Amino acid sequence: MTNFAYLYMGTQKHFTLNQVIHPIFLGKTVFKKLSVFIKKGNYSSLHILVDENSMQHCLPILISNCIELKEANIIEIESGEANKSVEICVELWATLTDEKAERKALFLNLGGGVICDMGGFVASTYKRGIDFVNIPTTLLAQVDASVGGKLAINLEGYKNQIGTIVHPKAVFVETDFLKTLSKREYLSGFAEMIKHALVADINYWNKLKKVDISQKNFAAPFVNHSIEIKTDIVQSDPYEKGVRKVLNFGHTIGHALESYFLKHNKNYLLHGEAVAIGIICEAYLSSIKYSFDKKQLTEVCSFVSLHYKKYNISSAAFSEIIAFMLQDKKNEKKEINFTVLKKIGKASPNHSFTRAQIKEALDFYNNL
Ligand SMILES: NC(=O)c1ccc[n+]([C@@H]2O[C@H](COP(=O)([O-])OP(=O)(O)OC[C@H]3O[C@@H](n4cnc5c(N)ncnc54)[C@H](O)[C@@H]3O)[C@@H](O)[C@H]2O)c1
Ligand SMILES: [Zn+2]
Incomplete structure (x- = not known):
């Protein structure tokens, strides 16, 4: 592997050489890094997208470790690939509108690849794009879907037919979330x-x-x-x-x-x-x-x-x-x-x- 300069583990220091790809934080201090990120961003509102499983197993851990998220709006959708759809996107854009999310809002995707793919797509298109971060909670999302900026939804049975490549502002990986995965x-x-x-x-x-x-x-x-x-x-x-x-x-x-x-x-x-x-x-x-x-x-x-x-x-x-x-x-x-x-x-x-x-x-x- 070549010199790897955009992965931040624990207290080890790495630097983002080139901002084409987003920083990725993992290790023991990941929630602290998220708190710092939120404080620095000075966001006007926070919106966390979850499905029923990440809501049950991961959201309480996230909020208890990151006090900045106590007042965040929680948006829950039903889990499953069939819900990675334009209909759900419309609901999510409408929810953000109801929640009066401004351009300076932060969208947090807490879940698997479906949440990261669709949440990123919704955030990157709402009001021509608001900041979003991924907090992947499945193994698949931690090693793949949350990283690299590919965002998509399915259309008429075709996988990832509609989408964009927009990088999240950062990715926060906590492997302890995987303990509840089937x-x-x-x-x-x-x-x-x-x-x-x-x-x-x-x-x-x-x-x-x-x-x-x-x-x-x-x-x-x-x-x-x-x-x-x-x-x-x-x-x-x-x-x-x-x-x-x-x-x-x-x-x-x-x-x-x-x-x-x-x-x-x-x-x-x-x-x-x-x-x-x-x-x-x-x-x-x-x-x-x-x-x-x-x-x-x-x-x-x-x-x-x-x-x-x-x-x-x-x-x-x-x-x-x-x-x-x-x-x-x-x-x-x-x-x-x-x-x-x-x-x-x-x-x-x-x-x-x-x-x-x-x-x-x-x-x-x-x-x-
Ligand atoms: N964008 C990319 O580069 C990229 C790469 C690979 C895959 N993908 C996409 O990712 C999707 C698949 O991702 P996935 O496998 O994470 O699916 P998923 O998001 O449907 O999650 C799988 C299941 O695990 C549940 N879950 C999530 N976190 C949990 C936890 N901590 N404990 C218990 N249950 C939990 C979810 O509710 C869901 O039921 C596909 O849509 C695929 O196309 C995207
Ligand atoms: Zn894949």
């Missing part, structure tokens, strides 16, 4: 960590392979490293013109599966579960066209299959799943865009595959 949600976040290792760091991959997932909060010691990998990549390409696309490894097929399951409401897949399947399929594609080593392919498939439930993807659904891929935001000139693995720890963006090859990859997953 095992299934926890593993969903772990899939993004697996992705980080596969695209950027073989040593990290070797470490993740050894984790004991039966241990509570087993991933907490690695949260900072995943954030480092993500921010390093985002820093070099904040608006996803090139290299940032490697972070979409597993997501071309993953997002299409997530959209497909969401549309058909078949006890739908969590984001990370869909990404786990996408990782297997896209590692397979890497092997058939770009000489990703067969032994490494087996290693990836065995590790991922060990931790994630197997779903059967009906071959009758393949065409519809590919139709979802045609809406992928990375596509150019109607070609479905993939990131491939050259080897574990090294990825390459902007590759295309035929429909037949994509179907073969889905079959490969089904036959594992």
Whole structure:
């Protein structure tokens, strides 16, 4: 990893070299850092977005540790990917209006990726944009969704169809919040960590392979490293013109599966579960066209299959799943865009595959 200059841990001093990417605070003093941030910002009002789970498990801890938030307005929405929608955004913009939020208001996203993606979108568009910060409470949001400024909502069944890239003013990460997360949600976040290792760091991959997932909060010691990998990549390409696309490894097929399951409401897949399947399929594609080593392919498939439930993807659904891929935001000139693995720890963006090859990859997953 290159010199990492925008992560603030404990009392260690780091400096933001380049304000393209926001500062990220984690470690024991995170709530103190948030208090200082709020005081310095001199905001005219504070608005905390939660869902029922982050409200129950995280809000009391946050408020008791950060006195500045005692008088904040609390805005609660129902949890779930289906609520990452324009209808809920309209409600949130109306609530901010009712609460008389001015341009100098601060919006705080306390929750998982749904809260961070949608809350950031609402804040960045309300009155042409008010400050917002992320306080991620799921593993997935801590290592991925809260960092990097991608904000989005779903539209007509398509994932993240409407959105912007606007960076939060800061991100505050408290891994103790993860203690109340269900095992299934926890593993969903772990899939993004697996992705980080596969695209950027073989040593990290070797470490993740050894984790004991039966241990509570087993991933907490690695949260900072995943954030480092993500921010390093985002820093070099904040608006996803090139290299940032490697972070979409597993997501071309993953997002299409997530959209497909969401549309058909078949006890739908969590984001990370869909990404786990996408990782297997896209590692397979890497092997058939770009000489990703067969032994490494087996290693990836065995590790991922060990931790994630197997779903059967009906071959009758393949065409519809590919139709979802045609809406992928990375596509150019109607070609479905993939990131491939050259080897574990090294990825390459902007590759295309035929429909037949994509179907073969889905079959490969089904036959594992
Ligand atoms: N913007 C990005 O760069 C980016 C990256 C990856 C994923 N995402 C998006 O993130 C979303 C998925 O995020 P997610 O997995 O966090 O989903 P989520 O926000 O739906 O949270 C998962 C569940 O955990 C609950 N929860 C949250 N914190 C909790 C806690 N501390 N204890 C107990 N329960 C808690 C939530 O209420 C919800 O039921 C997807 O919409 C995905 O597209 C965005
Ligand atoms: Zn993701």
